[in-house]
Amino acid sequence: MKSKYLKLTAAVIATSMLVACGGGDNGDASTGESDNAATESTTPEETVAPEDLPVAEFTIEANDAMQYNLDKMEVKAGQTVRVTLKNVGSMPVEQMGHNWTLLNSGVDPNTYGGAAIQHKDEGFQVPGTDDVIVNTSMLGPGQEETVEFTAPSTGIYKYICTFPGHYSAMKGTFLVR
């Protein structure tokens, strides 16, 4: 969490510097923002502070065939993100419930999904860990729920449905640039 604030600070500083010394055009924006993902130290090329970015909105559907209709989301670090999960199936929640669970960096989806099976009373979430960044509740047919959060620091995250047996099929990548 500390690193997040550091990165935010770095972005703000970089923005200020661009404003201060860019005499006319926008400096070297031509280097692009997509080919530079490997450098991990001082990178912020974007001139927009995270809090000034528009909200990144995603709607993801879950169905009776144990599928999400979206296997990738991409946002920027510090950006406000709004994810709506819709259960478009018709099977009862006890048989075919779905949630959207964003796992923290480095958390293995199979490990977490396997552990969550034992926690029915907690909506199939393992209590007392920081393995999860954000999750919806377990939704039944026709239900939907929206969660809003701040995108974590740059990296590759995974999301899954933690209903027993679903995590191996219902999963996706949450990419933070």
Ligand SMILES: [Cu+2]
């Ligand atoms: Cu599911």
